[in-house]
Amino acid sequence: IWHGILEGIGVLAVITNAFVIAITSDYIPRFVYAFKYGPCVDKGPHHADECLQGYMNSSLSVFDMWELKNSSQFRYCRYRDYRAPPWSLAPYEFTLQFWHVLAARLAFIIVFEVCRCALVCVCLY
Numbered sequence: 001i002w003h004g005i006l007e008g009i010g011v012l013a014v015i016t017n018a019f020v021i022a023i024t025s026d027y028i029p030r031f032v033y034a035f036k037y038g039p040c041v042d043k044g045p046h047h048a049d050e051c052l053q054g055y056m057n058s059s060l061s062v063f064d065m066w067e068l069k070n071s072s073q074f075r076y077c078r079y080r081d082y083r084a085p086p087w088s089l090a091p092y093e094f095t096l097q098f099w100h101v102l103a104a105r106l107a108f109i110i111v112f113e114v115c116r117c118a119l120v121c122v123c124l125y
Helices: 002-024 029-035 096-124
Strands: 060-064 076-080
Touching: 002 096, 029 096
Parallel strands: none
Antiparallel strands: 060 076
């Protein structure tokens, strides 16, 4: 009886770890930026620092503080998200970069779990 319970807890632990790594880590958004949006796209292998130039600006969205009707001395506030700016046709909607990062995170979770299953199968036989 305990073998099935412990195996289920092990699978749940690996899936939880995969979600924690994918959601909280900054590795996947950096990876997506470097290979899809960064200055090194279609230029071959480069140094990692070159490919991440502009990443911080790309990962911050803009909020118009004057929409809050307060007396803020600053017009715009930057926050970490992938949303369209307030002056776009669809303000504050998710951008295409958000969907690319989300897809990469979900792919990481699937690959992480498949590799765990393959490793367990190899170790058992």
